[in-house]
Amino acid sequence: MAALALACGLALPSAATPASSPAPVETLVEQAMAHYRLPGIAVGVIEDGRIVQVVTRGEQAAGLGPPVDADTLFKIASNTKAMTGAVLARLVQAGTLRWEDPVTKHLPGFRMYDPWVTANLQVRDLLIHNSGLGLGAGDLMLWPEPNRFSRQDILAGLAHLKPVGSFRADYAYDNLLYVVAGEVAAAAAGKPYATLVREEIFQPLGLTRCQVGQWSAAAVGNIARPHYRQGARNIAVDADPDTVADFPSAAAGGVRCSINDMLRWMQVLLDPAQAPGWLDAAQRRALWTAHMPMPVGQRLRDWDNTHFHAYGYGWRLSDMDGQWKVAHTGTLSGMYSSLALLPDRRTGVVILINGEGEAARTALMQALLKRYTAPQEAGDVLHYAGLLEREAAQRRSAGQVRPVLAPPVVVTPAQVGADAGVWSDPWFGRVTLCPGEGGMLWVSDKSPAMRARLVQSGGRRWLQWLALGEDAEAWLEFSGAGTQRRMQLRAIDPDIDFSYDFQDLEFRRLGDCP
Incomplete structure (x- = not known):
């Protein structure tokens, strides 16, 4: 290269x-x-079990203040997955469930596309990205936020997502099965996932500012807002309402914490003596066992001299310059997090950013x-x-990279013809492709942010999103005839975020525009 x-x-x-x-x-x-x-950042460093650095810079909302401090809440996004794994480990330790339990023992209505996988998927499999689903399969039920998909929609949708590989054969990162893991924990313990996180992690470990589920932003305060970039400017996304609602993807990426909270979380993970009895040696070992091999990318080889890479229960495991590394990242709605531990040194670093x-x-x-x-x-x-x-x-x-397209021209209703109408995908639900705003609009019933104008350039038609960035734009394609007519989306940018899993959508026409 x-x-x-x-x-x-x-x-x-x-x-x-x-x-x-x-x-x-x-x-x-x-x-x-x-x-x-x-726009803002918070960084913490632990050496030999002791917090030695806390550095904060920037603002909670660019140009509006107040400044970021050590108690400012950030979305930790997929660093939540380690907490979901720890909740399950606590339930295993208490005898409430077993890692080897079939998922259907706790969720009898659970279904995957393949009945054999349904019957054999265990609780442990929910955490290690080995289901055979493709990268980010079904993520359009989670993001962009806010949307109208429920946890029951997610559970039902899994039955329609076709695998792209064999069960337990290959690694492919997913989020939906972490939502299932949260529901398994809730069913086994008889309490909602958010309640379990508070009772099993926040309260016993003293994570006093962390939030999950429904909570009062007005009462908690000191909350970083996510940002997107517009040229050289950071634009703050709308502030939270006074009451933040619980949302379906909480177990995959819904926790918010301050840098002080994250440092306390890391101290407990690095040193069992920080919270005696909270998690026994067997369950600590289970969290950081290499359960699923992962590819070793070229950057890891070049930068870290990495020889192994694997997934534990909510953690990525590797070697870095001959030292054991346990880490994860998080990306969600204009916020980025990164946490890395060097357990043999009782050392770690955490980074929270409220922008791209x-x-x-x-x-x-x-x-x-x-x-x-x-x-x-x-x-x-x-x-x-x-x-x-x-x-x-x-x-x-x-x-x-995304190809350079000719200036787009709006597609007219006459040019769409009989392809205008109401369409439906088995897991994503209904969309309409109908006249509106001087052209044709593609609108999702359950994902309001997915609203696009149909345009064309160079002989190809594509969706120009009204509320999403151009990096998420997609070709709109039709195939087949009669009852076999299909509508599909294909990413324009080859480097698109994998959570835009357009390749998993296959719409069939239901009828004419309302």
Whole structure:
């Protein structure tokens, strides 16, 4: 790939040379803030079990304040998965359920597409991404938020999602089965998932600011707002209502915590003496056992000299410069999180960002961890940012980017003809493709943010979303005839977020426009 990039004459950004001694934490955080123009950030560092650094910068809402501090709540997104795993571990420890229980023991109506998988899927399988479903299958029932899908819709939808691989054969990250895991915990314990998280984690561990389920934003306060980028500006998404509603995907990514809470959570994970009896040795070991092998990507090989990569119960496990690493990331609605532990050193780092911070969290986490795993090689944030930018340039040279489209032209009702009407997908539900706003509108019944204008350029028709970014836009395609007529969506950008699982949709026409 690098040779191809150079052969094409690309001007690749130069990466700064690693420093002879690691930069101070504050310097690294400030580099990340400046280079990536973040609205706000909170970073915490633990060494040998002790909190040694808490650094906060920026604002809860860009341009509006107040400042981010150590008690500001952030969405931790998929770092919630480790808490869901811990709730189940607590129930296993109490004898309420077993990891080997069939899911149908606790949820008799549970169904997967394949009846054999339905019968054999165990509680443990819900946590390790081995179901045979494709990457992010069914995520359009979870995001974009808010939407009108319920947990029962999600459970019912799983029966219609076709596998793309064999059960327990391959790793493919999913979110829906974590929702199922939350429902298994609730059924086994006789309490809602949110109540279990509070009783099994927040209260016994002293995570005093963390929130899940329904809670009062007005009473809690000090809440970071998510942001999206518009050119060089960070635009704050609407603030929470006074009462935040419980939402179906909570077990996959619904917890909010402060940096102080996350540091306390990490201390307990690194040192059992911090919370005697909370989780016994067998269940701690279960959480961090390599249950499902994962591919070792080229970046892990190049940056960390990684030899193994696997998924535990809500955690990614690997080796970094010969040291054991336990980690996860989280991405949700304009917020990014990253948590990494080096258990043998009782050391860890956590990063919370309230903006578009994927590259920022990657570069900053790498710079912070290298201080412990290979200090003689540790670069600063700008060094790792340069490497990421070089990767992006190589993807562009290989054509792995959204194609440049001609200016779009609105498609008229006459051009759509008989394909206008009401369509339905077995798990996503009803959509309409009907006249509106001077053209044709594609509108989802249950996902209000998925509302698009039908346009065309270069002879192809595509959906120009009215509330989503252009990176989520999709080709609209029709095939078949008569009762076999189908409508499908295909991502335009090959690097689209996998949660836009358009490939899993297959709409059939129900009738004419209302």
